[in-house]
Amino acid sequence: MSEVSLGLISAALLQRDLLLALRRRADVLTTFFFFVIVVSLFPLGIGAQPETLRAIAPGVVWVAALLASMLALTRLYAWDHVDGTLEQLVLSPQPLVVLIGVKIFAHWLVTGLPLVLIAPLLCLQFDVPGTAMGVMVLSLLLGTPCLSLIGSIGAALTLGVRGGGALLALLVLPLYIPVLIFGAGAVTASAEGMPAGAHLSLLGALLLIALVLGPLASAAAVRIALE
Amino acid sequence: MAINIWKYASPQAFFPLAGKLAPWFLALAGVLGAVGLYIGLLVAPSDFQQGDAYRIIFIHVPSAWMSMFIYFVMGVASVVAVVWRIKLAEVVAMQSAPIGAAFTCITLVSGSLWGKPMWGTWWTWDARLTSELVLLFLYLGVIGLYHAFEDRRQGARAAGFLAIIGVINVPIVHFSVNWWNTLHQGSTINFFGTSKIAADMLWPLLVLTLATKLYYVASLCRRARADLLALEGNKAWVHELVAPEVAP
Numbered sequence: 279m280s281e282v283s284l285g286l287i288s289a290a291l292l293q294r295d296l297l298l299a300l301r302r303r304a305d306v307l308t309t310f311f312f313f314v315i316v317v318s319l320f321p322l323g324i325g326a327q328p329e330t331l332r333a334i335a336p337g338v339v340w341v342a343a344l345l346a347s348m349l350a351l352t353r354l355y356a357w358d359h360v361d362g363t364l365e366q367l368v369l370s371p372q373p374l375v376v377l378i379g380v381k382i383f384a385h386w387l388v389t390g391l392p393l394v395l396i397a398p399l400l401c402l403q404f405d406v407p408g409t410a411m412g413v414m415v416l417s418l419l420l421g422t423p424c425l426s427l428i429g430s431i432g433a434a435l436t437l438g439v440r441g442g443g444a445l446l447a448l449l450v451l452p453l454y455i456p457v458l459i460f461g462a463g464a465v466t467a468s469a470e471g472m473p474a475g476a477h478l479s480l481l482g483a484l485l486l487i488a489l490v491l492g493p494l495a496s497a498a499a500v501r502i503a504l505e
Numbered sequence: 506m507a508i509n510i511w512k513y514a515s516p517q518a519f520f521p522l523a524g525k526l527a528p529w530f531l532a533l534a535g536v537l538g539a540v541g542l543y544i545g546l547l548v549a550p551s552d553f554q555q556g557d558a559y560r561i562i563f564i565h566v567p568s569a570w571m572s573m574f575i576y577f578v579m580g581v582a583s584v585v586a587v588v589w590r591i592k593l594a595e596v597v598a599m600q601s602a603p604i605g606a607a608f609t610c611i612t613l614v615s616g617s618l619w620g621k622p623m624w625g626t627w628w629t630w631d632a633r634l635t636s637e638l639v640l641l642f643l644y645l646g647v648i649g650l651y652h653a654f655e656d657r658r659q660g661a662r663a664a665g666f667l668a669i670i671g672v673i674n675v676p677i678v679h680f681s682v683n684w685w686n687t688l689h690q691g692s693t694i695n696f697f698g699t700s701k702i703a704a705d706m707l708w709p710l711l712v713l714t715l716a717t718k719l720y721y722v723a724s725l726c727r728r729a730r731a732d733l734l735a736l737e738g739n740k741a742w743v744h745e746l747v748a749p750e751v752a753p
Contacts, residue, residue: 431670435663439653448649449667452642495670502587502662 287372288380295384298357305353310392313346317400328405335404336414336465343393343418343461344454347425350389351433351450352443354381354426355500359437368504378500379493382430390422406469413468413478420481421461427485427492428453434499457484514593516733517742523726530723537716545709552706561619562706567713568611572640575605575721579647580672583665593729595661596736598668599651600728604721606644612637643671657736 299306320338321331358364358381367377397418401411432450436442464477513519545563552559582598585591616634617627628634647664654660702710737743744751 432667435650435667436653439650440655441653445649445653448642449646452639452646453670455639495666499663499666502659502666505659505662 284372284376288376291377291380292384295381299388306388309346309350309389312349313342313393314396316342316345331404332406332469335406336462339397339400339414340458340462343422344458346393347390347422347429348447348450351429351446354385354430354433355437364500365504368500374497375493378497382426382493386423386426390426393422394418410465410469413474414465416478417461417464417481420485421457424457424485424488425454427488430492430496431499434496434503437503514591516592516737519593520730520733523730527723527726530719534716534719534723537712541709541712541716549705549709555623558622561615563709563713565612565615565619566710567717568608568615570714571717571721572605572609572612575601575608579605579668583668586665587662596729596732598665599661600725600732602644602647604724606641609637609641609644
């Protein structure tokens with residue numbers, strides 16, 4: 279049996295996950311529109327005064343991103359768990375940590391990245407000034423991968439559990455709090471004319487920690503789930 | 506003669522030991538609790554700034570310490586449970602969670618009652634308060650995940666893993682007051698230097714801290730016993746214990 283390189287396997291897995299997401303477009307779009315609708319509801323509930331909207335925009339967009347990313351998590355491993363793919367990944371000779379990392383990356387590409395790309399449009403709805411808009415995009419770009427990486431642990435832990443969805447919220451949302459604080463904090467600081475660098479640096483640090491520990495912890499959680 | 510403590514990691518050996526120890530710990534906790542509360546509420550002098558309202562400290566601070574201490578114990582027991590698959594460690598971790606959640610609730614409620622006369626508000630989004638609230642959510646997550654599984658041992662391993670991840674939060678709770686110092690008063694007790702609290706007020710606080718620790722051990726012993734009976738229901742030692750006449 280010839281050795282297959284890890285890079286080749288990772289590329290194949292990435293391609294497979296993206297293809298599956300493309301075939302199940304409706305699911306991906308649901309997350310995306312959930313984000314857009316939740317954000318759009320706030321002006322209707324709170325009132326459309328521009329100064330109020332500017333003040334709440336960072337929090338609203340970030341909380342909506344948290345919820346949207348959490349909703350999408352149930353699809354990260356659930357189908358692969360049901361049809362046995364996950365078991366094959368665990369049994370394969372390749373390191374599970376890398377394979378899980380690839381899956382998380384694919385998941386972020388289809389659920390996290392669209393949120394980053396649509397954020398400027400939502401900022402316009404909330405009359406967010408230009409520089410703060412840039413910081414919003416940057417903070418989401420650093421923060422949404424964190425959400426996928428942290429959420430992946432929760433998604434793996436709740437595999438095969440009854441009432442998984444609501445439980446997942448209870449597990450994952452408290453762990454999301456630092457990302458929310460620094461993400462929304464960066465945008466608020468920038469909107470108030472202060473430098474956002476410190477918040478963004480902390481967000482970047484969180485991302486680095488999550489990049490190292492997220493796949494490791496997720497792989498361990500997948501193994502626990504498949505016992 | 507050395508006593509082999511590792512023997513007590515087996516449920517069969519632990520069960521009677523916990524049964525023997527629990528009443529002692531409970532009695533000691535009761536006596537110390539009564540003494541501590543008596544000194545704290547009636548003997549200790551009033552604070553020159555806060556008057557008698559400061560006496561909530563005797564409930565609030567021991568509970569807050571316990572809320573973090575129990576989370577730490579739960580994390581350590583979870584590491585043992587996940588790495589070495591020791592059943593007793595799973596039981597200790599999972600049965601600690603409700604006790605810890607209760608202490609966290611007491612901390613939040615007593616803190617709220619204290620905040621109203623001192624700060625003029627029941628709740629504020631101060632870093633320490635928020636962290637304590639997050640700690641409660643983490644406890645609830647562990648309890649929820651544990652009960653969501655049909656198989657209790659798998660549930661204990663999954664929830665234990667979550668507890669290990671959440672342990673990262675406990676230092677944040679403890680040091681947050683130094684990170685984003687806002688409204689909450691700084692720590693008044695310093696073990697490695699001069700405490701900023703009067704000795705008359707410190708003693709009842711330490712007595713009550715010991716009392717809550719002992720109560721935790723007693724409560725944990727009793728909860729673990731009940732849980733072990735349910736977990737080991739089909740084992741011979743439980744049959745012999747519960748119904749010796751029908752044991753095989």
